[in-house]
Amino acid sequence: MADELPTDRPPPGTPGLVGLIERSVVLLLVLGLLVGVGAVLWPFTTAILFGATLAVAAWPLRHALVSRGLRPGLVATLLLLLAIILVVLPVLAMAPVVSDQLVRGSQVIREYFATAPPPPAWLTGLPLLGDRLARIWNELARAGGNLATALAPYSATLQQALLGAARALTASVVQIALSLVVATMFWINGATLAQDLREILLRLGGPTAAEALQAAAGAVRSVAYGVIGTAAAQAALLALGLALAGVPGATSLGFIGLLLALSQIGGPLLALIWGGAAWWLFGQGEHGWGIFMIAWGLLVSTVDNFLKPWLIGLGVHMPMSLTILGVFGGFIAFGFLGLFIGPTLIAVAFILLQAWRAETPR
Structure with missing residues (x-):
């Protein structure tokens, strides 16, 4: 019987070792390809x-x-x-x-x-x-x-x-x-x-991943509408109030207000614009218009507290607290683009968590 056994048969476990080496080489090649693609796209x-x-x-x-x-x-x-x-x-x-x-x-x-x-x-x-x-x-x-x-x-x-x-x-x-x-x-x-x-x-x-893709698109779209729409509304209101009060350079100051509102962190600096305008009006003896400018400026600075959450919540079906947390946390972590990255990541995580909760345990 021993003479009938094939003598060129590889030792036990060798095919598995060869397959492991081949898969490792393929994995390294794929990782190298991804690193190269990332290096090419990184500047953009x-x-x-x-x-x-x-x-x-x-x-x-x-x-x-x-x-x-x-x-x-x-x-x-x-x-x-x-x-x-x-x-x-x-x-x-x-x-x-x-x-x-x-x-x-x-x-x-x-x-x-x-x-x-x-x-x-x-x-x-x-x-x-x-x-x-x-x-x-x-x-x-x-x-x-x-x-x-x-x-x-x-x-x-x-x-x-x-x-x-x-x-x-x-x-x-x-x-x-x-x-x-x-x-x-x-x-x-x-x-x-x-x-x-x-x-x-x-x-x-599976379907959960496709649903997460839809949630990510909705988050990006809603934050774009919320951030840009709120900033445009604040800038328009600011320029309108300055023009009504007769402040020179109302259009330029409104444009500067738009840039400040878009930056999020610069939003509170809008008070410097309408506060300075009120100071100028008081200095010109226009006390009535100065009081109007202060009241109008308070409206401009606070309108984003209810307008932005409403616009953002139109397309993101998750708690508003998570959405706002994603907006400001993303901005702090990633800068301006973090306004969109933060809510997107939280929306995807929320969808995956909801799918995990809905799945029946085995």
Whole structure:
């Protein structure tokens, strides 16, 4: 019997070892491929995420136009033109206006401090900042309102800050242009990409994964409407109140308010705009309009407390507390894009948790 056994048979366990080595090599190759793809796409991560956010936010409008018989390419072109009109053109139009207002503001400051007025009592009485603000006030008064002379000791710091701001502005312009390109690509081929992604998720995680994809899209869309819609409403109300009160540069100040409201953290700084306008009105003897400006400014600063949650809750079917937590937590963790990433992650986790709870234990 021993002579009949094959002598070239491999030792027991060898085929399993060979298969393990082969699978390990394939796994390493796949990981290397993913790392390479990630390295290639990493410089464009912000543009891809922001472009996908724009595409998801405008998807209902794209779907409505395509349903009426328009070709996806034509719809993508129309949406791109609409995005340029709503985003790029206002910035280009407001840039010279804001620059002119800054020049005029510096002239007003120079004329005011030319008489060397003493700092007001309320300014010096501010906690923590009173002494520093009074010192800056006195330096401006000694310099006759000349900002360049007063800020000369801080020239190196200001130069670094301006260079950093210029670099950030340039990078932002490039990222916005790339985001519009990415959004246009999604508007053209988004339906096919969404279907492919849905099929992949169905294969990997079943219906629950596909439902999580829908929840993620709804979260992104709702946060876009909530953040941008609330900021636009606040800026419009602010500009309207300033114009009614006769404050010069109402449009420019409203545009600055829009940027502050979009930044979320800068939202409370809106009080500096309408508070400064009220101060100017009181100084002009317009006490009635000054009181109106204070009341109107309080409305502008508090309108987001109920408008933003309502807009965000239109498309996210989860507790409002989790949505707000995702908005602010995402902003703190990831910056501006975190406004969309945070609620999306929480929405997906909430859907998976609900599916796990609904599943019958074996």
